[in-house]
Amino acid sequence: MMANIESQASSILLECHKITKSYSGVVVLREVDFSLKHAEIHALVGENGAGKSTLIKVITGVTPRDSGTIVFDGHDLPVDHTKAAALNLGIGVIYQELSLIPGLTVAQNIFLTREPLLPGIGLINYKKMNADAQALIDKYKFPLKATSPIESLSIAHRQLVEILKALSGNAKLIIMDEPTSTLTSSETTLLFEIIRQLKASGVTVVYISHRMEEVYALSDRVTVLRDGKLVTVLEKEQISPAEIIRLMIGRTLTADETKRAMSRKNGKPVLEVKGLTSVGRFYEISFSLAKGEILGIAGLVGSGRTEVVRAIFGIDPFNTGEVLLNGKPYKPSVSRAIASGFGLVPEDRRQQGIMAIIPMTKNIGVTNLDTISKVSWVSGRKEMALCHLGIDLLKIRPKNPDINVGNLSGGNQQKVVVGKWLVRNLKVLIIDEPTAGIDIGAKDELYETIQRLAREGVSVICVSSDLPELTRLVDRIIVLREGRIVKEFAEGHVTEEDVLKASSGILEGGNHDN
Amino acid sequence: MSISSLRRLILILLLIVLGVALSIANPAFLTMGNLMTLLQEAALYGIVALGMTFVLITAEIDISIGAVIAITSMVCVNFLVHTQIPVPLFVPVAVGVGALIGVFNGFFITRFKLPDFIVTLATRGILSGLAILIAVKEGGFVSNVFIQNPVYLWFGSELGPTHVVTIVFFLLAIGAHFLLKHTRFGTNVYATGANINAARLSGVNTNRTIIGVYALVGTCASLAAIFISSRMMTALPELGIGQEMDVIASVVIGGTAFSGGIGDIPGTVLGVLFLALIKNGILKLGISPFLQPIVIGGLIVVTVVVDTWYRRLAERMISQAALRRRAAANAAARA
Numbered sequence: 001m002m003a004n005i006e007s008q009a010s011s012i013l014l015e016c017h018k019i020t021k022s023y024s025g026v027v028v029l030r031e032v033d034f035s036l037k038h039a040e041i042h043a044l045v046g047e048n049g050a051g052k053s054t055l056i057k058v059i060t061g062v063t064p065r066d067s068g069t070i071v072f073d074g075h076d077l078p079v080d081h082t083k084a085a086a087l088n089l090g091i092g093v094i095y096q097e098l099s100l101i102p103g104l105t106v107a108q109n110i111f112l113t114r115e116p117l118l119p120g121i122g123l124i125n126y127k128k129m130n131a132d133a134q135a136l137i138d139k140y141k142f143p144l145k146a147t148s149p150i151e152s153l154s155i156a157h158r159q160l161v162e163i164l165k166a167l168s169g170n171a172k173l174i175i176m177d178e179p180t181s182t183l184t185s186s187e188t189t190l191l192f193e194i195i196r197q198l199k200a201s202g203v204t205v206v207y208i209s210h211r212m213e214e215v216y217a218l219s220d221r222v223t224v225l226r227d228g229k230l231v232t233v234l235e236k237e238q239i240s241p242a243e244i245i246r247l248m249i250g251r252t253l254t255a256d257e258t259k260r261a262m263s264r265k266n267g268k269p270v271l272e273v274k275g276l277t278s279v280g281r282f283y284e285i286s287f288s289l290a291k292g293e294i295l296g297i298a299g300l301v302g303s304g305r306t307e308v309v310r311a312i313f314g315i316d317p318f319n320t321g322e323v324l325l326n327g328k329p330y331k332p333s334v335s336r337a338i339a340s341g342f343g344l345v346p347e348d349r350r351q352q353g354i355m356a357i358i359p360m361t362k363n364i365g366v367t368n369l370d371t372i373s374k375v376s377w378v379s380g381r382k383e384m385a386l387c388h389l390g391i392d393l394l395k396i397r398p399k400n401p402d403i404n405v406g407n408l409s410g411g412n413q414q415k416v417v418v419g420k421w422l423v424r425n426l427k428v429l430i431i432d433e434p435t436a437g438i439d440i441g442a443k444d445e446l447y448e449t450i451q452r453l454a455r456e457g458v459s460v461i462c463v464s465s466d467l468p469e470l471t472r473l474v475d476r477i478i479v480l481r482e483g484r485i486v487k488e489f490a491e492g493h494v495t496e497e498d499v500l501k502a503s504s505g506i507l508e509g510g511n512h513d514n
Numbered sequence: 515m516s517i518s519s520l521r522r523l524i525l526i527l528l529l530i531v532l533g534v535a536l537s538i539a540n541p542a543f544l545t546m547g548n549l550m551t552l553l554q555e556a557a558l559y560g561i562v563a564l565g566m567t568f569v570l571i572t573a574e575i576d577i578s579i580g581a582v583i584a585i586t587s588m589v590c591v592n593f594l595v596h597t598q599i600p601v602p603l604f605v606p607v608a609v610g611v612g613a614l615i616g617v618f619n620g621f622f623i624t625r626f627k628l629p630d631f632i633v634t635l636a637t638r639g640i641l642s643g644l645a646i647l648i649a650v651k652e653g654g655f656v657s658n659v660f661i662q663n664p665v666y667l668w669f670g671s672e673l674g675p676t677h678v679v680t681i682v683f684f685l686l687a688i689g690a691h692f693l694l695k696h697t698r699f700g701t702n703v704y705a706t707g708a709n710i711n712a713a714r715l716s717g718v719n720t721n722r723t724i725i726g727v728y729a730l731v732g733t734c735a736s737l738a739a740i741f742i743s744s745r746m747m748t749a750l751p752e753l754g755i756g757q758e759m760d761v762i763a764s765v766v767i768g769g770t771a772f773s774g775g776i777g778d779i780p781g782t783v784l785g786v787l788f789l790a791l792i793k794n795g796i797l798k799l800g801i802s803p804f805l806q807p808i809v810i811g812g813l814i815v816v817t818v819v820v821d822t823w824y825r826r827l828a829e830r831m832i833s834q835a836a837l838r839r840r841a842a843a844n845a846a847a848r849a
Binding site for chain 1: 695696697698699700701702704705708709711712713714715716717718719771775776
C-alpha cells in the first residue's frame with residue numbers, strides 16, 4: 001500500500017484507507033476508502049446517516065477513528081490527530097454554521113490568533129495585517145475589503161472570509177459542508193466561480209451537498225457513501241444526477257420496501273392549512289389532513305419543512321394564510337394548540353425535546369398538568385401513574401420513572417418526548433425527524449406506535465429527511481423546496497427516488513435513466 | 515445511593531463535624547443561647563434563600579434582593595415615624611413592595627429579553643438610591659431611627675425557647691418545599707430551568723414562570739427586611755445591601771445548580787445552616803470578622819468546583835454503564 005501511495009505521490013493529496021468508526025457500539029463508518037487528487041473538486045454524497053459528516057470529522061481531527069490509515073500530503077496522520085494538527089497541515093473546513101466573530105473586521109477574522117505583531121512590544125501590527133489580508137483577497141479576486149466589519153457582509157461574503165481564513169493558513173484542502181444551503185442562486189453562482197478558482201490555484205475542494213444539479217455542475221469526481229460504506233467513486237464522465245441518486249439509495253426499485261401503495265384517506269379534514277406564508281421562510285403552503293391520516297413532509301434541510309410545522313403549532317408567527325381546525329378558523333398559539341389536542345415532537349431532541357437533568361415523571365408531567373393537578377396542587381400519585389402509562393405505551397426502558405431523561409438512550413429519550421403527548425387525548429401529532437439519531441430497534445417501535453395512533457384516529461404530520469422512513473410510514477407526501485410545495489404524492493406509488501428528485505430540484509423528464 | 519443524596523449526606527456530615535469541632539474549641543458555642551442566636555441569624559437571610567432557590571432553579575439570578583431589603587425597611591420606618599397606621603395594616607403593603615419589584619424585574623427580563631444580571635443590577639442601583647431618598651432625615655442627614663413600636667418589635671422577639679423568625683423560617687421552608695415539589699408552578703420552575711425551549715414547546719408559560727420566581731424572591735426579601743429591622747430595632751438605608759452574596763452562597767452550597775433545573779428546599783435549609791455555622795464559628799473562635807467574606811467566597815468556589823467535578827463523574831459513570839449494557843445486549847444477541 002505504501003509503495004502505491006509513493007508512486008502516486010504527485011497526484012494524490014489525501015489517501016484514507018479502511019477507515020472504521022463507531023459511536024457507542026453503532027458502526028457509522030465501515031472500512032471506507034477515500035482519496036483525493038491535487039487540485040480537484042470532489043463531491044461527497046449520501047443520504048442522511050450515510051457517514052459523510054463522520055468521515056469529515058475523522059479527517060479533520062474532530063473525532064478519533066477506530067482504525068484505518070490516513071495519509072495527507074505525505075504525512076501519516078495518527079489515529080488521534082488533533083484539529084490543530086490538521087489545520088497546520090493545510091486541511092480547512094467550512095461548516096454550515098460559520099465561525100466568524102462579528103464585531104471584528106475581515107482581516108481580524110482571517111488572522112485570528114495568528115495576528116502579525118510589532119517587533120518587541122507585542123502589539124498587533126494592523127497595517128501589516130490589513131495589507132496581508134487585502135493581498136490575499138486580491139490574489140483570489142474576492143469582492144471583499146480587508147477592513148470591512150463582518151456584520152456588514154452577506155452570508156455568502158462571510159463564507160468567502162471563511163475560505164480566506166483557511167487559505168491564509170496555506171490550506172491545500174478545503175472541505176465545504178452544504179455551503180449553498182443558505183445562499184441565493186446568484187450567490188451560489190459566485191461561490192461556484194470561487195471554487196473553480198481555488199481549483200485553478202491548486203487547492204482541492206471537497207464538496208458535500210444534497211443538491212444533485214450542483215454536484216453535477218461542479219465535480220470532477222464523486223464519492224458515494226451508503227450506510228457507512230463506500231459504494232463507488234464516479235469519474236467525471238460517469239456523473240449524472242439520476243445515477244447518483246440511484247447509487248445513494250442503492251436498492252432496486254422493484255423491492256417492496258421502497259415502493260409503497262399509498263392509501264387514500266377520505267372523510268372530513270381535521271386540519272386545513274390555506275396559503276400559509278411566512279416571508280423568508282415559506283410561501284403559499286396549503287394542505288389538508290384527514291382523521292387518521294399520516295402526512296409526510298419531505299424536503300432538504302433548509303427547505304422550510306420545520307418552519308411550517310412550527311408555525312402550525314404556534315411557535316413562530318406567520319404573515320398570511322389561515323389554519324382551520326375541524327372546519328373552524330383557528331389561530332395558532334402553543335397553549336391553544338395543546339388545549340386543542342395537538343402534540344409536537346421537535347426536530348432537535350436535546351435542545352428542544354427533553355429536559356435532560358430532571359426526571360421522566362416531570363418531563364411527562366409538565367405537559368399534562370391539566371390532568372394531574374387540581375387548581376394548582378400536583379398529585380404525585382397521578383404524575384407517577386401517568387408516567388407509568390407512558391412507559392407502558394411506548395415500552396420505555398429502563399422502566400424507572402425517577403430516572404433523569406438525559407441518562408436514557410437516544411431512542412428512549414425520543415419515546416419520552418412522544419410519550420408525553422400520547423398520554424393525552426391527542427388529535428394531531430406533529431413529529432419532526434421522528435427517528436434522528438436512534439437505533440434500528442427503537443425506530444421500528446416508534447413506527448409501530450405512529451401507525452397504531454393513526455389507526456386509532458389520530459392524524460399525524462411527519463417531517464423527515466429519512467426517505468425510507470417516509471415511504472414506509474406515510475399515506476401521502478408533500479415535498480418542499482425553497483419554502484414552497486413543489487410536489488405532492490397523493491395516491492398510487494411513490495419511491496424514494498421520486499421524492500429525492502423532487503426535493504433536490506431535478507425536474508421530471510430530465511435525467512431519467514430508468 | 516444517588517449522587518445527589520450522597521452530596522446531601524456529605525453536607526450533613528460536614529455540619530455535624532463542624533458543630534462538634536466548634537463545641538470542643540469553645541464551650542460557649544454549645545449553649546442554648548448561642549444555638550438560638552445562630553438559628554435566628556440563619557433564619558433572617560434564610561427566608562430570602564428560600565425564594566432564591568426558585569430563581570436559581572429557573573436558571574435566573576437576582577442580585578437586587580439586598581436593595582429590596584433596604585427599601586422595604588425604609589418604607590416600614592416611614593410608616594412608623596410619619597403615620598399612625600397600625601403595624602398589621604402596613605406590613606402587607608411593605609411585603610407587597612418586594613413582590614412588585616420582583617414583577618418589575620421579571621417583566622423586563624422576559625418582555626424585552628434582557629439579561630437577568632443586568633436588569634437586577636440596575637434595579638439594585640435604583641433601589642439603593644431610592645432607599646436613601648426616602649430615608650427619614652433630620653437636618654438633611656439620614657437619621658438613625660430607633661424603632662419602639664412594640665407590635666413591630668414582636669417580629670424580632672423571642673418565642674418560647676427560640677425566636678419568631680426562626681419558627682417563621684421553618685414554616686416557610688415547609689411551604690416552599692411543597693410549592694416547589696407539588697404545584698404546577700413548581701413543576702414549571704424545574705422545566706423552565708432544565709430546558710427553556712423544551713418547556714415552552716411542552717406548553718409551559720415560561721415568561722409567567724420567570725416573573726413568578728422574581729416576585730417570590732422579592733416577597734421573601736421584603737418579609738426578611740421586616741424581621742431584620744425589627745431585630746436590629748433600627749434601620750439605615752444600607753440595611754441588607756450586599757447580602758445577596760451570602761444568600762446565593764447558601765443556596766449553591768445547598769446543592770442548587772447555578773445552571774438551573776437542579777435543587778430543592780431541604781438542600782437550601784442545610785446550606786443556610788452551614789453558612790450560619792461558619793459565620794458563628796468565625797466569631798466564636800475569635801477570628802477577625804473581616805475574614806468572613808473571604809471564607810464565604812472561598813466556600814462558593816470549592817462547592818462549585820466539587821459540584822462540577824462530581825456531575826461530570828456521574829455522567830461518565832452513566833455513559834459507561836450504558837456502553838456495558840449495550841455490549842452485553844449485543845453479546846447476548848450474537849449468542
